[in-house]
Each structure stands twice: as C-alpha cells, then as structure tokens.
Amino acid sequence: MGGEGSGFGIGDAVRRKEDRRHLFGRGQFTADLRIPRLQEVAFLRSPIAHGRIRAIHVPEGLRDRVVLAGDLRGARSIRAVTDAPGFNAADFPLLASDKVLFVGQPVAMCLAPSRAEAEDIAQAIDLEIDELPAVVDMEAAVRPDAPLLHEGWGRNVFLTREFEAGDLERARAEAAVTIERTYRLNRQAGVSMEGRAILAHWDDRLDELVVWNSTQMPHQVRYALALHLDLDEHRIRVVAPDVGGGFGLKNIVYPEEIAVAALAAQVRQPLRWIEDRREHFLASIHCRETLYNVTAFATAEGRLLGVDVTVQVDAGAYATWPNGPNMELGMAIKNVPGPYRLEAYRARGWTAATNKAPIGPYRGVARPGACFCIERTIDEIARAVGREPHEVRMENMVRPDQMPYRSLTNMLYDNGDYAESVRIAADLVDVASVRARQAQGEADGRLIGVGFAAYTEQTAHGCGEWITRGVPIIPGYESCTARLMSDGSLQLLVGIQSHGQGLETTLAQVAHHELGVPFERISVRHGDSALSPFGMGTFASRSMVMAGGAVARASRMLAARIRPIAAQLLQCTPDAITLRDGAAHGPQGSVDFAEIGRVAYVRQEGLPRDAAPTLDVTATYSPEIDTGVFCYSTHAAVVAVDPGTGTVEILDYAVVEDCGTIVNPMIVDGQIVGGVAQGIGNALYEEIPYDTSGQPLATTLADYLLPGAPAIPGIKIAHMCTPAEHTEYGMKGMGEGGAISPPAAIANALRDALADTGAELCETPMTPRRVLAAILAAESRIHAREAAE
Amino acid sequence: MIRREIALEVNGRSVHASVEPRQSLADYLRDGLDLTATHLGCEHGVCGACTLLLDGEPVRGCITLAVAAEGRRVDTLEAFDEDPLMNLLRQAFSEHHGLQCGFCTPGMLLMARDIILSDRVASDAELRVALSGNICRCTGYAGILRAISAAREAWQARPHAATGPA
Amino acid sequence: MKPAPFDYAAARDLDHALALFGEAEGEAKYIAGGQTLGPMLNLRLSQPDRLIDLGRIDALRDARSEGDRVVFGAGVRHAEIEDGLLPDPSGGLMPQAAARLAYRAIRNRGTLGGSLVHADPAAEWPNILLALDATVHLRGLAGAREVRLGDFQLGYLTTDLAPDEIVASISIPVLGPTARWGYHKLCRQPGEFAQSLAVTVVFGPGRVRCVLGCAGPVPLLLKAVSALAGGVSGWRDDVRTEIAAALETDLSAAGIAVDAVDLRAHAATVARSMKDALA
C-alpha cells in the first residue's frame, strides 16, 4: 500500500492535524463565531417539576422581545417514536404552553443584543403555574396511584420489554449458590466542557437557513429540522464547527435548537443561544439512572448457570429526538450476559416517566449499568464459593474456540480471547502482591483491595441491529467524497463529525495508506452538511470503522481512476501502476499526482479516451455484517479505602483491550484514558439528586463534582489486537468502551478491600458518605450477630 | 444602561472601552475585543476554561469584572504566539496528546505555563493538585500531565536556563 | 448565566468606601476578590444595586507584626499567605492550609476578609482563625470596633457585621515556640470545600483550642474535645474512643444533630488533627 513505512500510515502514532488551532487559541466553537445583527436568546424555564401553566405575564413593552409557544409558526413539537409493542409516545413541545413536566423545561425565548439583557427579560416575566404533585421516584412512578405525566397514558411507562431464553427453572434447581442483589446507578449528566450551542441565520443570497450547531451529527440535524419546520431540506445548511465534547448528549436534537432555528427562519434575524452550565444540568439529557434487581444461580465451583434480572430505567419526562430514552432498556437487557457463557437468562424491564429531565445516550449507554450488574454479581458468586473473582471470571467466559459465538440475547461475538484479557489485567496490577500487601496491612490504617470488570462491546453495528432497536433513524453506513485536486493534494469530505476523536488525522492516515498522497497534503472536511455527502455522525463507537471504511473505499475508487491516467502518461497498462510517495509508478518511470491532477482537471486532452475528467468520487460503506464487531476489555482497579472517612483512592488501574487493528495508537490510548476518567466520575463523583418536589440538587459544578487531575491515576494499557474479519483493515470501534467498566471494577475493588467488614457497594457514585454508610451498616450487622450469639 | 469607561492593557496593547459594570473580563475580551481563546465552561469559577493572566498572574476571567481590570495588564493565550515556553508546551501537548476537543486547552496552557515558571511543583502528585482547578472532560489528564512534565524538563534544560527571562 | 445590572465604584481608601456606601441608593455591597461574590452574581443569587470595590485600598493589603500579634489587612490574598511572603503567626498552619484552599487562580484573587465575611462553616479561614483566636477589626459609618472571631460568626453565612461595616483587618496572636498544631481537611477533591475540617492548636500545657467545621452552622469550638486534648500528654491511639465521646458531648451541647455517618467522619478528622498536634 501507498503509505507503508512512511510513519503516517495505519498503525502509526501520528500527531493530530487538529491540535494547532486549539494550541494557538484559534479553535472555532459556536460561541466564537461573529455575525452582524446578532440577537442573543435566553430561555425562560419552568421552576416547577410538574404543573399547569395558568398565565405568562410579560411586562409592558417587552412583548416583542419575548417568544411564546403560540408565536412560533410552522414549527412542530418533537415526537420520537420507538417501534416496539406497547410503546407510549408523547409530544415534547418546543416551548411549554400547557403543562410543564420538569424543572428547566423551556417556556419562552427572550431576545436581546446581549445575553445579560436577555436574561433580564426572562427574569422580568411572571410565570404562574399551578403545581401538581411531582413524580420523582421511578418505582413510585409506575404504581397505579401515581399522578400521570402524560394524558392518555395508563401508567407512567414509556415501554416494557421482556426476554427469556434457556431453562431458568433448571438453573435454579441445580444451583448450589444463589446470589440476589439490587444495584442502583444514580442520575448523572454528560457535561461536555462546551455546552450546547446554536447560531442560526437566514442567508438571503442562497435563500437558506444556516445553522451553526454544536452537534455530533450535522446531517441528522438537517434532516430533523426539515422534519420539524415548514422548510425544504435543500434550504437548510447545518454546520458543526469545533465542538467542545459531545459524549452522546449532542447526538440529540433538542427543543431549544429547533425553536432557535425556527425563529431565525421566521423573523430572518440572526439568533444565538449558548447553553450555560446551569441550563446544561437542568435541560441537557441526563443519563445512567437505572435499577437492577438480579438473581443469579451458580454451581459450587462458581460456574454461572442462569441469571434472572429486572431492569428499571428512569427516563425523565419526555422522549428526545431521535431515539428517546428507549435504547437504555433494550441495551441493558441485551448486555447483562456480557462476555460470559450463559445458558439460562430472563430479563424484564420497563422505562418509567418521571418529572425530571429526559435521559438519553451518554458514553457507554446502558452498558456501564449492565456491566455493574453482572460483574458485581460474578464477584459475589466467587466470594460465595471461596475463589478468586478473576479466576471465576475467566472460567465463565466465552472461549476463543467458541467464536464466533451467538449470545443468548442474539449478539454475535466475532472473535478474541476474553479470558486472556483478564489474565493480562491480573498481571498488570499484580494480584499476588496485592494479596501479600493485604495480609500485611497498611501503615496508615487504610484497607486495600483489587477488583475486576470485563465487558464486550458491540460497536459499529449496521442496519439490521439498529432495526431491532426500533429506532427511527438507521445509522448503518457512512460516506466519503475523495477529491484529488489539480495539484495532487487530496480532500476527504465526510459525513461524520469529529469533536476530539482526531478523525481529521486518522481518516487522513487511511487515505495516505491507500493512495500514498503525502499526509500533510490531505485535508479532512467534516461537520458541514453543505460540503460532504450525507452521513450519520459520530456516536456509538462507529466513526473510525464506518467513516474509515468509507474513506478506504473512496480512496480505492480514486486509485482505480488514477491508474488509467497514469498508465496513459507512462505508456504502460493500468495494473502495472503502483501508487506511493505522492506519485504513480510504472515499470519505466513515474508521474507525480500533481501531473495526474493537472491532466484530469485542466488538460483533458491528456486523458485516456474513455476516462472522465476530474478526480472526484463518492463512496458509502457499511460493514459486511450488521451485528457489529465486538471490542472487549477487562479493567482492574486497586483501591485504598479510609475506613474513618470513607475516602477512596485509586492506587492502580489497568485496562486490557482488543479493538482489532489500531489506526493511531496515541489516539486510541487517549480515548481509553478519557473514557476511564469519565467512568471514574460515574463511579465516585458524579450525581444529580432530586428532592421530593422534583428540584434537582446539583446545578453547578460546585455541587456536581467532575474528576480533576488528582482523581485519575496513571492508567496502564495493554492491547491485544485481534483484527475483525468483517471491517476494513480489521478495525473495531472503541470510543466509548473506557467508560463502561470503572464503576464495576471500583465497586469490586471496594468489596475486596472491605471483605473483612462484609460491606458492599451496590450503588453509584460511591461517595465517601455511601462508603462509610456501607461500613457502618456492615458493622451493625456484625454487632447484631455477636449480640445474638 | 449603566456603563463605565475603562483603560487597560490587553496583550500588550492599550485599550479604552465603555463597559457595563456587570460584564465579566472574559465576556469583555470575547465580545468586546473578539479575543475568543478565553473559553467559558461554567461561569462560576470551577472549571478553569476562562483562565487568563491579570498582572501576570492566572485568574478566573469569568468571575473577574472588566471594570476591576482598570489600569491593569491582561494577557490571554493570544498574547503567547511567540512565547518560547508556550511553544514548548504546544509541542509537548501535541506530542503527548494533551488535548482532544480543545475546549479546556487555552486555560490549561496558561495554567501550565504559570506552574512551570513559578516552580512551585516538585512531584507528579503536586502537579496534579496544581492542575486541579482546570477541568478536562476528554483526556483523563494523562497526556496533559505528561506534556507539562516534558515541557518543564525542556524548559529547565534550555541553554542559559539560569539567566534567561521568561 | 450573567449578573443582573449593577453600578460600580472603586474605593480609594476606607473612608471613601464608607462614603460610597453612605450615598448609595438601593442595596450596596462591598466586593473584595470577588471569588465568592462573582459566582453568586453570575447565578443571580445576589442582585445588589451597587458594588463598592475594596480591591484598590492599599491599607487592606498590608500585613505586619505588632508585638505578640500579626495584623493582616482584610484584603490579603490566599496566595500571599500560601507563598509565605507575609509574617506568619501560626507556625506554618496558615500557609499549609492556604495551599489547599480552592485553586491557585482563585487564591490569586480571594481574600482573608472576604472569606471571614462570607462565613461558610466549611471554609478554611473561619475555622482556622477561630482556633488561633483571631480578632476582627471593623470600620463602619458609626466608627470602629473590634470583635473576637468567636463572637463574629453568628450563623450559616451570617456575621455580626452591619451592612455598612467593613472588615479592615484581622489580628492573630503569634504562637509561642512550644505551640503545636494539627489540621485535617476532608474533601472530595483538592480545592473543593471541606466535608469535614478540624484544627487543633496546642498553645501550651493544658491550653488547647480544637475547632470543627462543617458540622454546624458556624465553626464549632469543641470544649470537651479541647479539654480532653489538654489533659493528655502525647498521642495514644486509644484516645480515639474518648474523642468520639467528647465530640458527641460538644455537638449535643451545641444542639447539633449529626447522623452516624457524619459523626464517624468528623470524629476521624478531629482525631487526626489532634494526633498531629500532640504526636
């Protein structure tokens, strides 16, 4: 291939093209854009969790600065429908006019030349709301006597799912060990450092709506705007400029975005809304809030026989576009079996509606919970049979000779050696030395422990898999236009969006690998619906596999166009041509890409008779299988707990993972560490509690703790690299994975550290208070037992 | 609308402006002077994205009033295009993958430069604490910490390290 | 997240500040480093009509030794204390605490006086300066007065300060050569506010002041715990149970109910501060 050995091909730790602008402070985030006549938007939001709007009093003289629901013309409420039996749909109004269903729900837009003045207007509006009883707890929400959020629903349930395979009764009967547990992942937020942002204006020359939006999926936003506004899609352009983190929460089209775009089209006035941090906590999607009740059956040796689980998801008040809150439940049910051979499995669950912010996909989607459920349970089985948890894990895992392995939940695990990842992880944290250290005790009185958590993650799934989820948009492909320019440089126009993943670099590596165009002469353009062919965006650990595949295909199509031209110029046959080092090489000589480009664009007479001018091709790509390729991983954590204060320190952390062929190891490791850091946030710090009236109690970064530099230890990483058989180069997706295991690994490490006390952590985040409470509860159980004896 | 006249030095140039007293220094730089390297990640003092230098010391731009900068010297990342230490940091951040989305990066760079110049930090643990007021959601800090350590080493090893001014 | 409108004036000196306050219409408020007020303004939790900036008053930036006390101007910044550039009455306690108070960029602006006036029971200075038995010197439209810090802090975020009054300076007795101290801050990450904060100062034989933050609405001077510490010579691990009991006595004397979890955490920080002071 063209890029081999250059240092810029597949497998090389190439430095990123995107770094320079950010390092000079010249990144272009939505809030950095300047446009004349701009008006700032501030949203008036509901201060009440559940209520009926009686009146909205806008002070005299301000009415023309305030936009209420009835003022928006030709803009429709959001309706996200999941194709599943019994699904309850509900409109999510762009601006509430009748009921409000969560604190922070947008009610009015206030316009002014500065944000401060827009907020003054919002503060001046008097909003009268008749308060209704708030539904805050997901278990109470589904009881028959609970107040209903949405009229016409029989119960506060979006969706129910059930699944059963294998003979659970036999597993129950044969079990020597039965483990029953309740696990709770509390509500948290995604917290990209840049919040959501939108700038919309009408371009009179092109007669189109231009929307600059901090989004992970500009083409889907364009589609959504056409769906929700009375505007043809050809008159909408959506651009995602630099995007300061997404993690799933910008993979959604929210009421605010549609309202701002609709109003900009209606009043032909440039408008901008920049979400502030409090709004982010109030009204960007929340995530994770799930409750697992699990019963697991195992033999006396610790062989897993069956699992019976009930999953409850707290989805908040509305379904967001496109997928609503409903992937959580289905994915939780699918992923509980994890990397294990399981012969009997029953899962039931429902997604409850509550008076809280809507939930949505955040890095890992449902899998951190599913992993917590099965991995904590495996540890309990190991303890019950008196064995090392990592050994019990290895014995229960799907073996390499069973690959490809169809799980009970119909996932096709493609390849790899799961148990080996556990073994390497155990080596990396040196379990034997942890055990020795435990036997000795710590000088400072802290207790140390080691814990593991493994997962196998479906990535880059195709059409068929998405259909099973009942989602309205099927993101089974990606696209790329590759354009060799007249001077031999190359442009790649792609439909994904890169907001930290480094795709401007890695996609260039792919094209360089295929064509041998010098790396620095390749540019990747993304994030602009007017520039690139339609693409789905960056989410679901898909972009490298999908867009990388599209770039590879487009590059090869381009190579097939270049060869005959080169052959003509070099007087040989096309199949004698090789492409490398920026030139086409024939048996007797070479011609560089600049010459080929010149001929293709401006010297048509030099082309072979049947060759079309220009060098511009477009390819779409879907992986050869729909069921995805599975990136798997084992995490191991060593922690120290202070039994006096409940404080947890992570002493050591190892990740062993297999994402197949690695395109850029520096970027892959960066994604892993970044994911682990978010997982540590999930495990130890991040939470949005609500009080009983439905008020969120963490709406600033002072209340909502994000992990800082001292919270994230140095992370050891080992790669296994089993190439996938069904993707270009053998790549597997890996962006989300780092965030999946940390809560489970850390909870298991705590369990190990506190083994003598019998304390267990079954809830995230494991704050010092929760850790201390668990220790105290265990102590009082011990005291009660001693008193009884 | 209440306004106040201020005169200050921004990135080496004197500027005069009329600002609302309630306007933060960060907002004034961004909206008044189009200096957009100073980012806003929380606007309540926690995240460090708005870090800038006031009379040479790092402060939070989001909770410093523009009117309070009257007569003072303000430097944002835009002032450091040619700064030798900042260029070492840039190179190290790129080499060690110290940024992903880039939103926290300007604040990180200004803080990192202050940490190296003030020489308050001896160990890796202290470096982490010194950086704890700058939040990065993307990188997990590993690349940032490596980059700062590498830049610090290069800075201390540069010729005339003992005499050269910053 | 932008403040409501306000007017602003920078005071040249204390008299000017008081004059500005006297002539202000509506609610006037002083601002020092703005590191607490700034977030509250941005969140619109505070909406004064006028801010009077104390940041340009040179007299407030002064710190000097006066006999057996050190007198800090209220405008002294956390970073100046951290860097050890000022006289230190506390034998290293104040610089050590300053280094873990918020973050450097905040310490470069935030002031001693602002911290005492904000009166957060989870903040460093209200607790540490109470243990050191500091006195605050106030200037108001009606004149000057001084108050022992223990009498200054009245409740959660509430002090004895009248709206027009300014904390001019804080005077702190210099610890003797044999004095010892121990300090422990329990917080979830460096720079965060404490969840429990204990400081024990042993001034001399039998003279101990042990202060606990975060448990009640104000920093608590723990009488029983202090007496216990004054009565033992040197640290023994088995004192821990006595500390927990004494702490319970102090808390119930103050009418403060904490649950078992918080009690365990507070007992741990108190014990650690005492251990460091006695060991």
Ligand SMILES: Cc1cc2nc3c(=O)[nH]c(=O)nc-3n(C[C@H](O)[C@H](O)[C@H](O)COP(=O)(O)OP(=O)(O)OC[C@H]3O[C@@H](n4cnc5c(N)ncnc54)[C@H](O)[C@@H]3O)c2cc1C
């Ligand atoms: C992210 C973050 C983390 C923090 N972490 C901590 C921490 O861990 N520990 C901690 O102790 N603090 C912490 N702080 C608060 C910080 O220490 C503040 O600097 C301090 O509490 C207030 O000082 P200031 O000078 O900024 O006061 P300002 O914000 O200017 O004023 C605070 C209040 O005091 C009044 N005031 C100020 N000076 C005077 C005066 N001389 N006379 C009368 N009234 C006056 C003001 O009117 C106002 O009501 C943190 C702050 C932030 C933003």
Ligand code: FES
């Ligand atoms: S924006 Fe200033 S600290 Fe976050």
Ligand code: FES
């Ligand atoms: S690189 Fe995205 S927040 Fe730091």
